[in-house]
Amino acid sequence: MKIIVLSDNRTINPELETEHGLCVYLETENYKCLLDTGASDVFIRNAAKLHVDLTEVDYVFISHGHADHIGGLPAFLKINSKAKIIVSPKALNQKFYSKRMGLHQISIELDIETLKDRLLLVENEACIENDIHVYRSKSTKCAIPAGNRSLFKDKGNGLEGDTFDHELIVTFGNENLFVFTGCGHRGLQNILETIKSKTMHRICYVMGGFHLLDAKNGNVYETEQEITDLAKSLNKEYPQTEFITGHCTGENAFDIIKKTLEFKLIHFFTGYKL
Template identity: 35%
Template sequence: MRVITLIENTKDSSKNLTSEHGLSLYIETNGKRILFDTGRTNNFIINAKKLGIDLEQIDATIISHGHGDHGGGLLSFLKINDKAKVYAKRYIDEDYYFRTMLFSKSVRINKEVFTQYPNRFEYVDKFTEIMDNIYIVSDIEKPYEAPEGNKYLFVRDRNKVVRDTFQHELIMVVKENDELIIFTGCSHNGTANMIETVQNRFPNLKIKAIIGGFHLVRMPLIKASSASQNEIDTLINKILDENIEKVYTGHCTGEKAFKKLKNVLGSKIIYIRTGTELNI
């Protein structure tokens, strides 16, 4: 499997690429080309051209959840790619907000994409194999606590705004050589919960790697302190208990939390930046 980070908050200083607060991954696996999330703008498309990646050849696009830093570039993508289905949970088109006592900001995906390209969306409401050995897990079990940073994230429910329960979030799982690679967007439901869910769904298969954001920044959109040590320890223990070989993370994990993970996981964990290429 080949994975290239098209957008992340930071960038590989050796490459002439643009970074932004968001995430987009290009994946080649099982003879297919997958786009996992699209960042905030069309910058991932510009980066892809510089990296020699032809996004017109993408076979399928997966949007991990309904926030604009993961689906904001979708409209630009659909204008250049006329074949890829977009797989997502049904609730990604809702109105989502980041809120504190003094501040409120919309973090939804531009709704124009849903009205202009309604036939391109394939809504996944149950466990589904969308292509050979490529799966969407839609129902996430929650034996562990969700990330603390979720308390600042809300959704409009009819005439009121309520705390988001993240029913719009999914997991993508790829099976290669009877091993699993998990892809997360922001892990709003909790990375430990996602690992547990995948292990229960595929009880006889080893999780080789997990890739994506882990939402260990306590206050989203603001570079604040990381999640509690207890939350970080829960994730570390889950990674070690499941004997996951490699952990690739960035974006909403935050560099402060990453350092704490690195102190324990060592070479098992790698920070992905815009331009990072992985061969798994």
């Protein structure tokens, strides 16, 4: 399996572009995939510099309907004529909003009619290929990220809190699993509980954002103790799992988790390869 981050908030390579978004290229023996598409066409320009041929991508998995994950899809569709788009129907043409740093829309509009032959809509779970599965996290056993409280969706007559029933998890592999969390809005522990309830296979890698935001403009989210408790729980429940994170995982949260997970926690960035 080959993994290259095409778009993220950070990079260590000055030749690559960054944005508040996430796009990961994943290649298996049989398939070439995109995990989200970032916020814009940044991932396309970075892919060219990283020698990734996006015209050969077979599948695009959209983790949820926020613009920093689906915003690059229109640009991708202009250069790729064959890839199937796997997405929750609840992520499409639903208006999402954030009140963090002032109310603003964080969704995009797509022409569903022109896409219908390429869409694979998944509301709950699906087997895409023998070694590729998609799930909606339904576990509520553990806490959800505090940052969710500033995220909303339009219900037609006003805004309501986003329940993230449009968020999908993707797993690759059979005996040894690679799990993509997107932003992890349903809570990292809940996501992993969902995977455990679906398969007995070992979770080897977990990659994506954990939505553990750093305090900003007077907004405080998880406490240091809450993040420490999360790290200890992950270390206990998943002692052989490596966690690769970035995007919406704050620097402070990363540093706190690192104290417990040590080498099992890795920071990704635009241009990161695994």
